[in-house]
Amino acid sequence: MARTVKAKKVTRRTLLAGATKAAVTLGLASGLSNVTGTKARAAGQSYAGVHLVILSAADGNPGYRITSPYIPQWEQMTGATVEFTEVAQDALHAKAAQVLVARSSEVDLFWTWAGYTAEFGPAGLFKDVTASISGATDVKDLVPGAMDAVSYRGRIYGLPRFFSIRSFYYNKRMFQEAGVDPTQAPRTWDEYVQTARKVTNPAKGQYGVLHQYGSNVGLLIDYQDHLVATGGRMFDSKDRITFTNALGLEALEKYVELSRLGVVDPASFGLGESPAKRARWIQGHSAMEWSWAGDYSMSNDPKISAIVNEVGVGLIPGIHVRSAAITGSEAYAVSAFTKNEKAAIDFLLFIASPAVQKDMSRRTGWYPVRWSAFNDPAVSAGNPMILNAKLQAQYPTYRFAAAYTNEVTDLLGPHLLAAIRGQETPKAALAAAAAEVEPVVAKYRQRS
Amino acid sequence: MGGWLRTVWRLRVGRAVSSEPAFALMLVAPTLILLLLFGVFPIGYSVFVSLLQWRLNIPGVPTFIGLGNYARMFHDPVFTASLGKTLYYSVFAVVGTIALGLATALLLDRQDVKGKAFLIAVLVVPWAVPRVSAGLMWKWIYDGNYGILNATLLHLGLIHQYQWWFTGSQWVALSLVALTQIYKDSPFAAMLFLAGLQTVPVHLQKAAMMDGATRTQRFWFVTLPSMRFVLLAVMILETTWALKTFDLVYVLTGGGPGNQTMLTYMYVYRQAFSYLDVGYGSAMAYFVTFVVFVVAFGYYRLAGHAG
Numbered sequence: 001m002a003r004t005v006k007a008k009k010v011t012r013r014t015l016l017a018g019a020t021k022a023a024v025t026l027g028l029a030s031g032l033s034n035v036t037g038t039k040a041r042a043a044g045q046s047y048a049g050v051h052l053v054i055l056s057a058a059d060g061n062p063g064y065r066i067t068s069p070y071i072p073q074w075e076q077m078t079g080a081t082v083e084f085t086e087v088a089q090d091a092l093h094a095k096a097a098q099v100l101v102a103r104s105s106e107v108d109l110f111w112t113w114a115g116y117t118a119e120f121g122p123a124g125l126f127k128d129v130t131a132s133i134s135g136a137t138d139v140k141d142l143v144p145g146a147m148d149a150v151s152y153r154g155r156i157y158g159l160p161r162f163f164s165i166r167s168f169y170y171n172k173r174m175f176q177e178a179g180v181d182p183t184q185a186p187r188t189w190d191e192y193v194q195t196a197r198k199v200t201n202p203a204k205g206q207y208g209v210l211h212q213y214g215s216n217v218g219l220l221i222d223y224q225d226h227l228v229a230t231g232g233r234m235f236d237s238k239d240r241i242t243f244t245n246a247l248g249l250e251a252l253e254k255y256v257e258l259s260r261l262g263v264v265d266p267a268s269f270g271l272g273e274s275p276a277k278r279a280r281w282i283q284g285h286s287a288m289e290w291s292w293a294g295d296y297s298m299s300n301d302p303k304i305s306a307i308v309n310e311v312g313v314g315l316i317p318g319i320h321v322r323s324a325a326i327t328g329s330e331a332y333a334v335s336a337f338t339k340n341e342k343a344a345i346d347f348l349l350f351i352a353s354p355a356v357q358k359d360m361s362r363r364t365g366w367y368p369v370r371w372s373a374f375n376d377p378a379v380s381a382g383n384p385m386i387l388n389a390k391l392q393a394q395y396p397t398y399r400f401a402a403a404y405t406n407e408v409t410d411l412l413g414p415h416l417l418a419a420i421r422g423q424e425t426p427k428a429a430l431a432a433a434a435a436e437v438e439p440v441v442a443k444y445r446q447r448s
Numbered sequence: 449m450g451g452w453l454r455t456v457w458r459l460r461v462g463r464a465v466s467s468e469p470a471f472a473l474m475l476v477a478p479t480l481i482l483l484l485l486f487g488v489f490p491i492g493y494s495v496f497v498s499l500l501q502w503r504l505n506i507p508g509v510p511t512f513i514g515l516g517n518y519a520r521m522f523h524d525p526v527f528t529a530s531l532g533k534t535l536y537y538s539v540f541a542v543v544g545t546i547a548l549g550l551a552t553a554l555l556l557d558r559q560d561v562k563g564k565a566f567l568i569a570v571l572v573v574p575w576a577v578p579r580v581s582a583g584l585m586w587k588w589i590y591d592g593n594y595g596i597l598n599a600t601l602l603h604l605g606l607i608h609q610y611q612w613w614f615t616g617s618q619w620v621a622l623s624l625v626a627l628t629q630i631y632k633d634s635p636f637a638a639m640l641f642l643a644g645l646q647t648v649p650v651h652l653q654k655a656a657m658m659d660g661a662t663r664t665q666r667f668w669f670v671t672l673p674s675m676r677f678v679l680l681a682v683m684i685l686e687t688t689w690a691l692k693t694f695d696l697v698y699v700l701t702g703g704g705p706g707n708q709t710m711l712t713y714m715y716v717y718r719q720a721f722s723y724l725d726v727g728y729g730s731a732m733a734y735f736v737t738f739v740v741f742v743v744a745f746g747y748y749r750l751a752g753h754a755g
Contacts, residue, residue: 090702094721101504101724123505205609214615215704269705270592270612279593403505406722414706436525443506 047343048079054332054347055096056111057089061275064297064364067161067332067351074350080343093406100125100335108338109158109347112331114401118152120333122403126157127334132345133159142352145397146369150331152401158333159348162357162366163374165389165397166225166290166325168316169299171307174199174206174287185288185314189229189254192288192317196263199287208263210286213420215272216413221326223416224400225290226251228324229316234400234408239445241437243412244430247320252419252426254319259420282307290316292328296385297365313388315395324396329369361386404444411436498730505724517731527732530712537622537711538690544630545686546679549637554667556638557645568639575635583699586628590614590700614701618708621701625709628696633689637682644678645671680751687747688740712736 060066071082087095096110100120110116112126120126133139133156146163150156172182178199186192196208212218227234232247242248258264265286271277278295280286282305289295298304299311315323332351334344350356354376357368361379367389368374380386402408412433419429498517502510521527552571556564574582589597592612601607614621648671656666672679694713697703703710703718710718713736720729 090722094717097504097721097724119505123507125505213705214612215702216706267592267610267612269615272702272704276593283593410707410718410722413704417706443503 046078047340047346050078050080050340050343051083052080052109052340052343052347053083053107054085054109054111055092055099055107056084056086056332057092057330058275059084059086060294060364060366061278061298063301064294066330066360066364066366069363070351070356070360074347077350078343078346080347082347096120100337103337105335105337105339107335108340108344109332109334112158112333113149113329114152114327114399115405117150117157117331117333118401118405119403121152121155121157125336127336127338127341128155128157129334129341129345130154130156132341133348136345136349137352141354141370141372143367143369143371143374143393145327145393146329146331146367148327148399148401149329150333158331159352160329160331160369161351162330162360162364163369163389164292164328164330164367165392166316166328167293167296167385167388167392168314169281169289169291169295170312170314171284171287171310172312173307173310174284178287182312185312186317187315189317189319193258193261193263196258196288197261200263202262205285207265207286208288209258210265210271210277210281210289211258211268212271212274212277213269213417214276216409218272218274218277219413219416220400220409221328222290223252223255223412224326224398225316226255226319228326228396228398229319229321230254231320231324231396233398235402235441239402239441241434241441244434249427249430250319252416252430255416256419256426260422284310290325293366293385293389294364296383313384315388315392318395321396323392324398325392327397327399402444404441407440408437411440494730495734497727498734500727502727503723503725510727513727517728518735520728521732521735526707526710527712527715529707530710530715533618533622533710534691534693534712536619537626537693538687540623540626541629541633541690541693542683542686544626545633545637546682548630548634549682550641552634552638553641553645556642568642571635571638573635574631575633577632579632579695580699582632583628583696586631587700590624614709615705621705621708625693625696625700626690628700629690629693632696633686637686640678640682641675644675648674677751680747684744684747687743691736691740691743 056067059068068084071084074080075082092111093116096107096116099107100110110120110126112120117126121128142160143163145165146160147156149160150158168185170185175182175195178195180195180198186195198208199206200208211222213222224234227243227248230247230251232243232245232251234241234243234248236242243251265280267280267285271280274292274294277289277291278298281289281291281295282299282301284307296311296313300308302308316325318324332348334341334348338344352369354368354370354372357370357373358376358379360366361368361373362383365383365385367386368379373379374386374390400408415424415429415433418424419426424432497510499512499514500510501513501516555561556567556571561567577585589595590613592598592610595610597613598607598610602610613624652670652674653666656670661669692713693711694717697709697711697714698717701709703714712732716729716732716736719725719732
C-alpha cells in the first residue's frame with residue numbers, strides 16, 4: 001500500500017521549534033566536549049580554555065615591571081589566558097574585600113602583602129594552599145622573608161613575587177662635598193645624625209635625610225624602621241600593645257629628633273607613597289634614605305635620575321643593635337572561591353620559578369624569592385644591592401602585620417605626625433594612640 | 449499601543465476585574481519592581497546593617513546591637529572632628545561656588561559681551577569633566593615636585609621654593625580641596641543664575657535707575673531679591689553636594705596627611721571599606737544622610753518664608 005506523505009506546512013511555530021532544537025543540540029554538544037575534554041589542545045597546553053583573573057597592585061614603575069612581562073610566556077605554555085588588572089593599593093583592599101566577602105569567583109589571584117594575608121587568610125577568604133605548594137616546589141629554596149608576605153601562623157596562601165628588605169642608601173657626591181667619607185655608610189646612630197647635620201644646607205636645597213610623612217602608611221613604615229633598630233615591636237604574640245614601652249618610645253624620639261634638627265627634607269611632608277618618595281630621591285636633594293630595592297636601579301637610570309652613579313648602599317645603622325631592617329615582600333594569594341585553583345597555583349609556581357626570578361631581579365633590581373636565584377653570580381654581578389640584601393638579612397628583620405593593620409596604621413599615623421610637628425610629645429603621642437588602638441585590637445583578641 | 453494593550457488586558461483579565469487603576473498599575477509595575485529591588489530593598493537592608501556589629505574580616509554571625517553604632521559615633525574623636533572639618537569645607541565651597549557662579553552669570557548677562565554662546569560652551573567644560581578626573585588634574589596642579597601652581601608662583605616671585613600645599617595648616621588643606629569643588633560646581637551655578645537673571649523684571653530695574661539707585665544698590669535691592677528662589681535652589685544643591693563630598697578628597701589627599709582633610713564621608717568609606725566595619729560605616733552614612741535631610745528641610749522652610 002502506498003504511503004501518503006503529507007507535506008509539512010512551514011509555520012512560525014515549526015520554525016521556532018526547529019531553531020530551539022538546533023540550539024539545544026549545539027549547546028549540549030559544546031558542553032559535552034568540555035566535560036569529556038575533547039576540545040582540541042596543543043601539546044603542553046594543560047589549561048586551554050581557562051581564563052585566569054589577577055587583581056594586582058601597581059606592577060612597578062614603567063620600564064621596571066615585575067610580573068606582567070612574564071604573562072605572555074605562561075599563556076603560551078599553558079593555553080590559558082590571563083586578565084591582569086592593576087589598581088591603587090587602597091582601592092585594591094576595598095575591591096578584594098567586596099569580591100571575597102561576596103564569595104565571588106570573578107578573581108582568582110589577589111595581590112597581597114603580610115598585612116592582607118593576616119587579615120584575609122585566617123578569615124577563610126584566601127585559600128590555604130600549604131599542602132599544594134609544599135608538594136609542588138622546594139619550600140626550603142624560598143626566602144623566609146619573602147614567604148612572610150603570603151603566610152600567617154604556619155599556613156601558606158600563595159607565593160611571593162619578589163623579596164624586599166629595607167636598605168640604606170646614601171649619596172656619595174653629597175658626602176664628599178660635605179667632607180664625609182664617601183666610601184662607607186654611617187655605622188652607628190650617632191654617626192648617622194652627625195652626617196645628616198654636616199650635609200644639610202637648606203640654602204642649596206640639600207638635606208641630610210628623606211622621610212615619608214605624607215601618609216599614615218609612610219609614617220608607620222618610617223616608625224617601624226626606627227622601632228626595629230631599637231629591638232622593639234608593635235605588638236606581642238598575644239596581640240598586646242608593646243609600642244608604648246621604653247623601646248617604642250625611644251624609637252619615636254629618635255625619629256622625631258631628626259625633624260627637630262632640621263635635617264629632614266621638607267618635601268617629606270608631601271610624600272605619601274613609595275613611588276613619590278623614589279621620584280624625590282632621584283632628584284638629589286637628600287643625602288640619605290632608608291628604602292626599598294627599586295630605588296637603586298631608578299637612581300642609576302640616566303633617563304630619569306639626577307644622581308646617576310652617585311648612590312652607595314650600606315647596612316642600616318641601628319640604635320641598640322648593629323643593624324636591623326623591616327621587610328616588604330609582595331605576593332599573590334589564591335582566592336578561596338576560585339574555580340581555577342590548579343591554574344592559579346601553576347601561575348604562581350611559574351612566577352616564583354628560579355628562571356623567572358633571576359630574570360626579574362636582573363631587570364628590575366627587586367630581590368628574588370629563591371635562594372638559588374639569590375646566590376646565582378649572574379644575578380648579583382653588577383648589582384651591589386643583592387650582596388647588601390643578603391648581608392642585611394643576617395640582622396634582625398621585622399614587619400608588623402595583623403588583621404587590624406589598617407586600623408592601627410590610621411590611628412597611629414596622625415599621632416606620629418603630631419609628634420613630628422611638635423604638637424604632641426612622643427610619649428603623649430604613643431599613649432594617645434594606644435588608647436585609641438586598644439578597643440580595636442580587643443575585638444580581634446576575642447576572635448582568637 | 450496603549451489601546452492595544454488595554455484590549456488585550458480586558459480580554460485576558462475579564463471586564464469584571466479590569467479597571468483603569470489596575471491597568472495603570474500593570475503599566476508601572478516593571479518600574480515599581482525595579483525601584484523596590486534596587487532602591488527600597490538596599491536602603492532597608494543597609495539600615496538593618498547599621499544596627500549590627502558586623503566586621504567582614506572577623507568570621508562569625510553579626511550581632512544585633514540596636515543603636516550601639518550610632519552611640520559609638522559620638523565617642524569617636526575622628527568622626528566628631530570630621531564633622532567640624534566637613535562644616536568648614538561646606539561653607540567654603542558653597543559660598544565660593546555661589547560667589548563665582550553669580551559673578552560669572554552677571555558678566556555673561558551684559559549686553560556688550562561678544563561670543564556669548566562660545567563662552568557659555570567653554571564654561572560648561574569644567575562641569576562636564578568627571579569629578580575624579582578633575583581631582584586628578586588638580587592633584588597635579590598642586591603637586592610639590594612638578595605642579596604648575598608652584599611653577600607659576602615661583603616665576604612670579606611669590607614663593608622662593610616649591611611648596612607642598614597640603615602639609616601645612618589643615619584649614620589651608622581643606623580650602624584647597626574646596627577650591628577644586630568650586631572649580632567643578634561654579635559653572636553649573638552660573639548657568640542657573642544666568643537663567644534666573646532673565647527673569648528679573650526690567651521695569652523694576654528701570655524704575656530703580658530713574659530713582660537714582662547705583663548699580664550696586666540695584667543688584668542688592670532688585671536683582672538679588674528677584675532671584676531668591678534660584679539662589680535657594682543653588683544653595684540647597686551645593687550644600688548637599690558639599691556635605692557628601694568623598695571623591696575629591698579621596699583623589700587629592702585620601703583624608704591625610706594624618707587626618708587633616710578627613711571629611712565625614714571619607715571616614716565612612718574608611719570604616720566600611722578599609723576596616724570592613726560595615727555596621728559602623730552604615731550607621732555613620734545614615735547619620736550624615738539625616739543631617740543632609742535636616743539642612744535641605746531648613747532651606748525649604750526658608751524658601752517658603754521668602755515666598
